[in-house]
Amino acid sequence: MMKIDILSLFPEMFEGVLHSSILKKAAEKGKVEYNVVNFREYAEGKHKTVDDYPYGGGAGMVLKPQPVFDAIEQAKASSPSPAPRVILMCPQGERYSQKKAEELAAEQHLIFICGHYEGYDERIREQLVTDEISIGDFVLTGGELAAMVITDSVVRLLPDVLGNEESPVLDSFSSGLLEHPHYTRPAEFRGLKVPEVLLSGNHRLIEEWREQESLRRTWERRPDLLEDYPLSNQQKKWLTEWEKERDS
Template identity: 70%
Template sequence: MHIDILTLFPDMFHGVLENSILKKAADKKRFTYQLVDFRDYSANKHHKVDDYPYGGGAGMVLTPQPVFDAVEAVKKEHVSSCPRIVLMCPQGEPYTQKKAEELAEEEHLIFICGHYEGYDERIREYLVTDEISIGDYVLTGGELGAMVVADSVVRLLPEALGNEASAKEDSFSTGLLEHPHYTRPADFRGLPVPDVLLSGNHANIEAWRRKESLKRTAQRRPDLLENQEFHEADKKILQEIKNNEK
């Protein structure tokens, strides 16, 4: 995978891309990336990338020319690919693990990080393939959102994680929140690890983890249980959880 990030503040990304899992994945050649300051593509003699909105209003709006030209330039560097062009925007599709898994299948991603009051609508309408929001709140710019999405996508790439099973068991990957985890010591300040996890009985451990995953989801994110199909065993567990809450 190759990722191009179009931003007015490329220095913001170095701490994220040059540490932890993303750095290890880049070192393993699982993905490459390029930080593109789209101000460099401005045709304005002062390298302006924003202007006042037609019709008046507060704030400045990103003009289409630098963004279109920057996207066209990076696409020419990867002519064999058909990139997904992602606009980071509070009006976009709410970001989910399912979307991360979808994007992880792509060869080329281009992120556009906005700033100021917003984008010229022609960027949204004629250039991008996806609009993504990481939450119902407004940030100063799209950079932090792009970091979140890039991290969640890259960790799904083959060999990016030390144990590839980890990603498959993450919260949301199964449609449920993940079960609780424990490690040594078995008793910490009088707080013991559940006996089943020390039993060595893998079938019982898996059954416990499934039940705890269902329980945690029902308590914290019941919306995730909607429109899911469950086996009879899961239905019985969910009913028990519901009865215990009465």
């Protein structure tokens, strides 16, 4: 079972997310245990202050090291892993990807630090953190939403969490390509028909169509994903044909 600790000043933000849909079912199946901690509880002093002015001056407040250090030490004390991954939600971090999600899904224990204010005391980053992750080149009020995104993307990859074992394998980005189009009943809706090949019952042709459409969608929408993708001879042939059609 995976354990996920989340350090946040606003733990109430996670109530709906962790107790709904796949994340809730994963916990009910005993595949994951969530523990959301308000690290303000670890702050010293009467007022439980977690931030202070930055040395050297400047705008904004900085998270103090003491509450975060103590909260992390407490989380590690009951860790199922000798080396849990401590993940800092940070706009300066590594851009998040499906490959990273798959890497984290193999771990026993993840600890997320959700920051606020201007930033973190650098000693948190230097001494506690194993991974710094950003979910995109934009600014959020805090790290909570980013931690939710990563938690969702990781937990759905855990064994037996999804009903269909092939689902996470066939998702966009898991194979290196975007996912192919999907259709369901009725076979015709407002004059719009499902591709005949999907109704044929010929599994070989269906798989070939899906492979082709996955490649086509990636080529049209995210050609950057193809730069390092190991194309087969057939896939190279399809790309050549589409490029000729586009240029004609």
